[in-house]
Amino acid sequence: MKIATWNINGIKARHDNVIAWLREAQPDIVCLQEIKSVDEAFPRSEIEALGYNVETHGQKGFNGVALLSKLPFDEVNRGLPLLDGDAEDEQARFIEGAFTVGDGPLRVAGIYLPNGNPVDSAKFPYKLSWMRRLEAWARARLELEEPLIILGDYNVIPEPVDCHDPRAWEGDALFRPESRSAFRALCHLGFSEAVRAATAASEVYTFWDFQAGAWQKNNGIRIDHMLLSPEAADRLAAVSIDKHTRSWEKPSDHVPVWLDYAA
DNA sequence: ATGTCATCGCGTCGATGA
Numbered sequence: 001m002k003i004a005t006w007n008i009n010g011i012k013a014r015h016d017n018v019i020a021w022l023r024e025a026q027p028d029i030v031c032l033q034e035i036k037s038v039d040e041a042f043p044r045s046e047i048e049a050l051g052y053n054v055e056t057h058g059q060k061g062f063n064g065v066a067l068l069s070k071l072p073f074d075e076v077n078r079g080l081p082l083l084d085g086d087a088e089d090e091q092a093r094f095i096e097g098a099f100t101v102g103d104g105p106l107r108v109a110g111i112y113l114p115n116g117n118p119v120d121s122a123k124f125p126y127k128l129s130w131m132r133r134l135e136a137w138a139r140a141r142l143e144l145e146e147p148l149i150i151l152g153d154y155n156v157i158p159e160p161v162d163c164h165d166p167r168a169w170e171g172d173a174l175f176r177p178e179s180r181s182a183f184r185a186l187c188h189l190g191f192s193e194a195v196r197a198a199t200a201a202s203e204v205y206t207f208w209d210f211q212a213g214a215w216q217k218n219n220g221i222r223i224d225h226m227l228l229s230p231e232a233a234d235r236l237a238a239v240s241i242d243k244h245t246r247s248w249e250k251p252s253d254h255v256p257v258w259l260d261y262a263a
Numbered sequence: 264a265t266g267t268c269a270t271c272g273c274g275t276c277g278a279t280g281a
Contacts (some may be wrong), residue, residue: 009281034281036270061270062280115281122278155281168264183276209281210267253268253281 001101002030002142003108004258005151007207011043014252015043021245022050027258029099034155035064038122042066044098049197059092065110065152067097079247080133093130100263106112106232107141111152113178114217116173127155131182138227139189146231152190153227154253156183158193161202162222175222193229194259198239207254208246224257235262 004027006137008014011032024029024180039058042050043133047054051070058064067076074097082089096109111134116127134150141148157175160166169175188191195204205220214220228236246255 013269034269117281169264172264211265213266250268 001261001263002258003027003149003151003226003261004028004256005031005033005110005153005226007033007112007153007224007252009034009252009254011042012037012060013250017245017248017250018086019046020248021242021256022052023045025242025256025258027068027256029097030068030109031095031108031152032066032068032111033064034062035066036062036258038063039197055095055096055097057092059064059090061079062091063112063200064092067095067108067110068231069097069099071099071101074100080111080130080255081137083129083133086129086133088194089130089140091102101147101261105146105229106261107144107146107148109148109150109152111150111154113152113154113156114227115155116176116179119171119173119176124176127173128178128182131179131186135182135186135189138186140193142190142229145231146229147235149226149232149259150227151224151257153223154182154183155223156222156225157223158183158196158225164205164217164219164221169221174221182208187227191231192230192233192236194226194228194236194239195222195257197228197233197240204241205240206257210253226257232261236260237262249254
């Protein structure tokens with residue numbers, strides 16, 4: 001079965017592209033980020049008509065995540081738990097679904113990790129604290145020893161090979177040592193990162209900026225990731241990036257990334 | 264590193280976020 005992530009950069013602007021891609025790619029489970037919509041404004045019934053169960057965690061104007069699944073949801077959780085001392089978090093960036101695949105469980109968490117720029121603002125510490133929360137949550141989930149996939153827009157460029165021009169990203173929140181180190185710490189809990197489990201190739205990107213002809217110059221970055229628990233990694237059969245959607249009319253700046261999971 | 268894009272607000276552009 002096909003499990004995918006896509007930062008669509010607004011469901012209102014991307015409505016037709018999302019429907020077209022669902023019809024074309026036929027994914028079984030999809031995590032969408034940046035729906036930029038409240039739950040009531042999400043085109044739920046239209047996507048249900050394509051055979052999906054739909055769960056959203058939206059907010060007005062910004063952020064917002066959704067889970068679409070051809071399998072029924074056994075459980076849905078919205079929002080990443082806080083740690084002791086954390087302030088309330090109003091931002092909709094996390095949704096988790098539990099499913100039954102064959103006779104076993106599968107957990108899928110869709111995340112939209114904070115961008116963190118500019119680094120001299122409160123946004124950067126918010127990013128790092130969000131990553132600490134994600135690590136704590138993931139650590140607890142791993143104790144279940146179940147197939148778990150955490151996928152979405154991580155807003156982290158893991159290594160220099162994951163961007164066209166590393167020097168241009170020096171100092172950026174996506175490439176700061178603190179961000180990369182927190183991402184590595186998460187992986188080192190025991191996750192396999194699907195794209196790098198499949199290939200060591202360079203110029204493998206998932207995002208191209210709208211500005212300065214980034215797409216035409218292939219000036220991209222790899223920031224949309226899929227992390228698999230050991231139980232899920234055992235079933236990883238293939239990985240792919242739907243790069244062609246970046247040249248569609250009115251594209252998102254991100255493209256869908258997906259894996260084939262042996263059911 | 265900015266040649267862009269999406270959204271909101273009550274306004275037909277500016278602020279904000281990425």
